[in-house]
Amino acid sequence: MSVYPWVAAYAFRRHATYWLGAVAEAVTNTMFGFVRAWIVLALWGARPALGGYDAADAVTFCFLTQALIGPVQVFGGLELTQRIRSGDVAIDLHRPVDLQGWWLADDLGRAGAALLLRGALPTLAGALAFDLRLPGPAGWAAFAVAVVLAVVTGFGLRYLVALAMFWLHDDRGLQAVALVASMFFSGMLLPLVAFPGWLGTLAQALPWAALIQVPADVLLGRYQGAELAAAYGFQALWAVVLLGAGRALTAAARRRLVIHGG
Amino acid sequence: MADALRLYALLIWTWIRAAAQFPVSMVLLGLASAAVAALDMVGIMLLFAHTPRIAGFTAPEVLFLYGTSAMSFVVADVLLGGTERLGEHVRQGTLDTMLVRPVSPLIQIATEDFSPRRMAKLLPPVVVLAFVLPRLPADWTAGRVVMVPVMLVSGTVIFAALWVLTASVQFVVIDVHAATKSVTYGGAFLTQYPMSLYARDFVRGMTFTIPLAFVNWQPALYVLDRPDPLGLPAALRFAAPAVAVALCAVAALAWRAGLRHYRSTGS
Numbered sequence: 001m002s003v004y005p006w007v008a009a010y011a012f013r014r015h016a017t018y019w020l021g022a023v024a025e026a027v028t029n030t031m032f033g034f035v036r037a038w039i040v041l042a043l044w045g046a047r048p049a050l051g052g053y054d055a056a057d058a059v060t061f062c063f064l065t066q067a068l069i070g071p072v073q074v075f076g077g078l079e080l081t082q083r084i085r086s087g088d089v090a091i092d093l094h095r096p097v098d099l100q101g102w103w104l105a106d107d108l109g110r111a112g113a114a115l116l117l118r119g120a121l122p123t124l125a126g127a128l129a130f131d132l133r134l135p136g137p138a139g140w141a142a143f144a145v146a147v148v149l150a151v152v153t154g155f156g157l158r159y160l161v162a163l164a165m166f167w168l169h170d171d172r173g174l175q176a177v178a179l180v181a182s183m184f185f186s187g188m189l190l191p192l193v194a195f196p197g198w199l200g201t202l203a204q205a206l207p208w209a210a211l212i213q214v215p216a217d218v219l220l221g222r223y224q225g226a227e228l229a230a231a232y233g234f235q236a237l238w239a240v241v242l243l244g245a246g247r248a249l250t251a252a253a254r255r256r257l258v259i260h261g262g
Numbered sequence: 263m264a265d266a267l268r269l270y271a272l273l274i275w276t277w278i279r280a281a282a283q284f285p286v287s288m289v290l291l292g293l294a295s296a297a298v299a300a301l302d303m304v305g306i307m308l309l310f311a312h313t314p315r316i317a318g319f320t321a322p323e324v325l326f327l328y329g330t331s332a333m334s335f336v337v338a339d340v341l342l343g344g345t346e347r348l349g350e351h352v353r354q355g356t357l358d359t360m361l362v363r364p365v366s367p368l369i370q371i372a373t374e375d376f377s378p379r380r381m382a383k384l385l386p387p388v389v390v391l392a393f394v395l396p397r398l399p400a401d402w403t404a405g406r407v408v409m410v411p412v413m414l415v416s417g418t419v420i421f422a423a424l425w426v427l428t429a430s431v432q433f434v435v436i437d438v439h440a441a442t443k444s445v446t447y448g449g450a451f452l453t454q455y456p457m458s459l460y461a462r463d464f465v466r467g468m469t470f471t472i473p474l475a476f477v478n479w480q481p482a483l484y485v486l487d488r489p490d491p492l493g494l495p496a497a498l499r500f501a502a503p504a505v506a507v508a509l510c511a512v513a514a515l516a517w518r519a520g521l522r523h524y525r526s527t528g529s
Contacts, residue, residue, distance in 0.1 A: 024441035031444035035452045038459045039309070039316075046313035170287040176294030180301065189305035196311045 003097055004105040011109025015117075022117035025070060030122045033066040037130055040190070051193030051200075056133045057220050061191045063126030064216045070118030071111040071147065072154040072211045074186050076161065076179050078103065084165040093254065100246050104155055111151040135221055142228060146215040149235035153210040156242025157182070163246065166253040187213045207238040269365050273373035281377050292382035299336065299383040302454055303328055303390060317458045323486055324456060325394045330410075330478040331453035332387035334417030340380045342422045344372045345429035346446070349436040358526050368426070368517065398486070406485050412503060413481035417453075419506035420477050423513040424449060430513070433520030449474045458491040465492060473509060476502040 015022070037059045044055040053061070069075065080103055083089045092099055126132055135143070161178045165171045183189070185208035192203045192213045203209060214231050217223060223231045281288050306328055310321040319327075348371055351357040360367045400406055428442035449472070457465045457479045469475040469492075476498075483490055484499035 018437070020437040021440060024438045027441040028444040028448060031448045032451065034464070035448070035455075035460070038461065039455060042317050042459050043309055043312060046316065050312055170284055173287050173290030173294055176291055176298065180294060180297045183298070183301055184304070189301065190308050194312065195308065 004101060007102055007105040008109035008112075011106040012112045013109075015110045015113035019117055022070070022114065023121065026118045026121035029066040029069055029118060030125045033063045033122045033126055034129070036062040036065070037126065043190075043194075051191060052222075053191060053193055053220075056131050058191060058194075059126070059130045060132045060134070060220060061187070061216050063122050063130075063132065064219060065186075065188055065212050066122040067119040068147070068150070068212050068215065069188075070114035072150050072186075073111075073114075073158060074154075074182055074188060074211065076158060076175055076182060078107070078155075078158045078162040080159070080162040081165050081171060081175075084162065085171070090257070093257070099250055100159060100243065103159065104152070104243075107155045107158075108148075108151060115147070133220055135219060139219060139221055142223075143215060143219040145232065146218040146235065149232060149239060150211050150215050153207055153235055153239045153242060156239055156246060157207060159246045160242065160249060163249045163253055166256055182208055182211075185209065186211045187216070191216070207242060210235040210238050266366060266369060270369050270373060273365075273369065274376045277373060277376035278378050281379075288378060291377070291379040295379045296382040296385040299332065300386040302332065302451065303386055306454070317456050319456045319458070320399075322394045322397045322399070323482075324454075325390050326398055326486075327456060327478055327482055328454040329387045329391035329394060330413055330417060330482065331450060333384065333391065334414055334477055335421050335450040335453075336380070336383045336387065337418045338421030338425060339383070342372045342425040343380070344374050344376065345425050346439070347371065347374070348429045349432040349439045352432065352436060352524070352527065355527055357524070367521065371429075400485055401487060409481050409485050413478055413485075416481075416502040416506040417477040420473065420502075420509055421446070421449070423506065423509040424472075426513040426517050427509070430516035430520040433524055445472055445474075449477070453477045453479065462492060469494065469498070473505045476505040 040058040040062055041055055044050060044053070044058050048054065050058075080089065080092075083092060089099075092102065095102065123132075123134075127134060157178070161171075161174060164174050168174060185192075185203050185206050187203075187209070192200060192209055194200075195203050204213065214235055218228065218231060303325070306321070306324055309316055310324070314320065316324060345368070348357070351360065351371060357367065357371075360370045363370065395410070424445055428445055431442055432439055452460070452468070453474055457468065457475060460468075465475065469480075480490075480499045481502050482488075484496075490496075490498075
């Protein structure tokens with residue numbers, strides 16, 4: 001059996017071990033979900049059917065955003081960054097496995113744990129307090145596929161940022177820029193469908209749309225048949241482009257890295 | 263007290279000089295931090311791109327709430343936000359090192375890794391306040407003019423007390439740190455909007471349990487001359503300084519109790 005499922009399984013176990021910390025994160029996510037829900041309710045009260053959403057869609061979107069913050073890591077970060085800084089990445093590169101594949105497997109395991117521990121509470125609390133638009137089993141299955149693609153796309157983005165560490169001595173500036181882009185273009189502030197004019201068109205074409213907006217639209221049942229395939233295609237396209245760029249960058253980093261003995 | 267302030271300033275200056283060794287990174291980080299802080303403002307602008315009023319409040323009025331809330335929060339965050347990492351110090355045993363030094367551990371934790379970039383976050387609220395204050399539809403009596411600096415100072419003190427209070431929780435349970443962010447970061451976010459948006463029971467909780475309503479909402483009702491949606495007595499609009507002082511007393515008690523109960527991890 002390939003090593004990657006084991007990497008993912010152990011990452012899942014490692015992240016599930018600190019369940020209390022993750023649930024504490026979920027409490028904060030839930031609280032933000034409530035405040036954002038009240039804000040969008042006021043907006044959709046003034047502008048019903050804004051962006052093709054009704055109030056229930058918009059409130060569902062808010063809680064979904066909060067539920068997905070953990071799994072797709074909107075706020076960024078990959079352990080690999082610290083390993084590059086400290087030089088531990090040399091150990092990773094020694095392993096007879098692909099660096100990117102190893103960390104993708106690790107991230108999928110982490111995302112699984114985050115989905116269970118940090119996704120359930122905001123969704124449940126939101127469903128109890130508000131009128132959410134949640135689908136039947138087929139809708140959840142379609143959503144699950146979109147979430148997996150979202151995690152892979154998110155990993156593609158974060159892997160690129162992490163690899164920049166090979167060239168930078170202090171990555172925090174870049175991390176902060178990545179954070180701004182990710183928070184703005186993923187739909188954390190408002191659903192991307194409610195972004196006005198060209199900004200909305202641009203935001204819905206960028207890779208961050210694949211993180212939350214597309215899975216949310218799938219859950220809300222806005223895509224059927226061929227449209228659903230096109231939505232998956234959009235996510236998959238960005239995932240492939242980003243992972244491809246990550247491969248090229250990995251090759252360049254390998255040539256750059258000098259390991260000093262010690 | 264004067265001694266504590268001098269030590270605080272000295273330690274901050276040390277950390278600023280350390281950060282200034284990487285000037286490009288420091289400037290980039292500052293700009294990026296300002297951009298992150300501005301995102302909340304962009305969110306408000308996006309709302310008002312669709313509607314002229316939200317819960318009966320116009321764009322300048324909501325931006326006034328944003329400016330006062332963000333400014334108070336950032337100043338408190340710059341001064342005491344570092345206390346959020348108390349749990350890390352407990353876990354790694356570095357708190358023990360701090361305890362044997364002849365400086366208050368609160369000052370050491372607050373100044374640890376102090377970065378000037380945090381001050382860059384002041385930029386968006388300062389710009390917003392400068393833009394919005396002359397445009398507010400307020401009747402600027404002397405009382406209302408004085409209320410603006412009073413609410414900024416008491417808002418800062420309330421957030422500062424909340425930083426210390428939530429950090430004290432980490433003396434007892436480290437793992438719940440992330441949940442206390444709903445009071446600090448969550449409080450910073452929810453005070454940027456008029457509380458008339460929220461459920462009434464929630465606003466009652468934010469008034470009488472965690473007094474976030476006094477950061478800017480109650481004083482702003484006075485400045486903007488608005489009726490309280492909950493019908494609370496008008497005296498509450500002037501209560502912010504008293505609330506701030508009371509909350510500080512609670513935070514100081516909690517911090518001392520936490521420190522007294524602290525047992526080293528022993529590693």
